[in-house]
Amino acid sequence: MKEISCKLLVIGAGPGGYVCAIRAGQLGIDTAIVEAGKLGGTCLNVGCIPSKAIIHAAEEYESVARFAAAKNPFGITAGAPSLDFRQTLEWKDGIVSRLNSGVAGLLKKAKVKTVPGWATFRDGKTVAVETETGTQLIRAETVVIATGSAPVELPFLKFGDTVISSTDALALDEVPARLAVVGGGYIGLELGIAFAKLGSKVTVVEALPRILASYDAELTRPVAKRLGELGIVAMTGAKAKGLSAKGDALLVEDSAGNDHKIPADKVLVTVGRRPVTEGWGLEEIDLTMAGPFIHIDDQCRTSMRGVYAIGDVTGEPMLAHRAMAQGEMVAEIVAGHKRAWDKRCIPAICFTDPEVVSVGQSPDEAKSTNPEIKVGLFPFQANGRAMTKADEDGFIRVVARADNHVVLGVQAVGKGVSELSTAFGLAIEMGARLEDVAGTIHAHPTQGEGFQEAALKALGHALHI
Structure with missing residues (x-):
């Protein structure tokens, strides 16, 4: 049995894991990373990147x-x-392959040892990795668990053949003529809209009263409108019950209790993701759990000394950029830097048509913690750049405290608004006030001007509405 030792071992080479390993290598830490699949994890291989290519x-x-x-x-x-x-x-696979190679190159450049295989804990300092050439023991002073998440499977809609996960949807040989989507959250709608544009007859089945329920209704209204324009049927307040006897239709009970058969060549189940905590021998180290997730503190430390956890395995929000930020932080903590998780916001983006962005607090969330707030909304119907692109649906909305005008949240819906998320997040992280946003010169003509105009609106002197 082969054996190696290192100062830092990262289990899982998804966005959080590989960023952690690269940063640790840059800081001179002897680092190894173990990955059972392809470098880049779910996001790069069967999630964020390939789905955006298809979209x-x-x-x-x-x-x-x-x-x-x-x-x-x-x-x-x-x-x-x-x-x-x-x-x-x-084309999609080519992009993924290039990014795979890029991650491998960055790990090599940072002098990180990559071990392909499945890792199982022997104790808090030792893992056994099943590789193609046999079992390899890795002993490390510090271990980072970055094992990610997987699609949730429904007991009455098991994955296989007709019933597919988001991973399967990105590897279909052909566009299904009829696609039923179970789950009206961001994954289901992103893929449902994409396949509708490619020619599928799409029906979305959502148990809650409206689609994209994690976002406020005002923000998702333009998306609901677009679904109708694309011919997508959205059944809200409806429950999927299983497949028909022939397997060619989805059985659904609507909000009134009536049964329906939705003809479907494929049924895409997107009802959430679960942390991958099984199969790694975690019972050998007896970590404190927070429900199905690994419990961590503000430095991503678990209940066992020298063991950290980052990314989806630690809870919501299950977002690649959260995992990356955690990974970078942990690497610097291991190197002796003083770091803690003090982020004010984590941007959430839904790559639907139109796109939806939420950074920080919504108006309702802000009201629950602040006695008075100011809200400024600027519609793209009054934005010159949106007009010249013939994409006027949507708006930018700014939420701020009424007393000192500190920006608490920024939301937007519209074509291409995902690219504005960085500006929104930066404003909140820097503690910007409405006056700071309003006083910043925004280039004309751009959709970003809507951010400035929304701040002006909240201050009571909008210029273009």
Whole structure:
């Protein structure tokens, strides 16, 4: 049995794990990282990156289709488009492959030892890794658990054949003619909208009263409108009950208690994700849990000395950028730096059409902790850049304290607003006031001007509405 020793061992090479390992290597820490699958984890291989590639391809296809139907204001006409979905997948896979190679190169540059295989704890300082060449023992002074999450499977809709997960949806050989989506959250709607644009007849089944329930209704209204325009049927307050006897339809009970059969070639189940805590031998180290998640403090320390945990395995929000920030922080703590988790906000983005961004507190959340607030909303219908792109649906909304005007939250819905999330987050992290945002010169014509205008609106002197 081979054996190696290192100062830091990272289990899992997803966004949190590989960032932690790279930063540790940069700081001169002898580091090893173990990954059973491909470098980059869920996000890079079967999540964030490939889904955005499919979403972009779908947008391009739908745009050309609109030109062919002469349903555009630009005076542009074109022939009816055709789709080679296999080529689309090859393009998507090429992007993933390039990023895989990039992560491998960065780990090598940071002098991190990469061990491919499945790790199992022997104790708090030792893991056994099952590799292609046999078992390898790794002893480390410090261990970081970054094992991520996996799609939740429903007992009456087991994954396989007709019933697929988000991972399966990104590897389909062809666009399904009829797609039923169980779950109207961000994953279900992102993929549902993409497949609708590629030609699928899509039905979304959501148990809650409305889609994207984690966002406020005002923010999601433009998305609901767009679903109708794309021909997507959204059944809210409805419950999926299983497949039909022939397996060619989804059985659904609507809000009134009536039963329906939704014809479907594929049923995409997107009802959440669960932390991957089984199979790693965690029972050997007896960590304190927070429900299904590993309990951590503000330095990502677990209940066992020398063992840290980061990313999805530690709870909500299950977002790659949260995991990355935690990974960087832990690496610096191991190097002896004084760090703690003191982030004011973590941006949440839904890559639907239109896109939805939420950073910090919503108006209702702000009201629960502040006696009085100011809210400024600027619609893209009054924004020159949005008009020139023929994408006027949506708005930017700023939430601030009424007494000192400190910005508490920023939300937006509209075409391409995901790219504004960094500016929103920076304003909150820097403790900006409405006057700071309003007093910053925003380039014209851009959609970002809506941020300044929303702040001006909250101050009571909007210029363009």
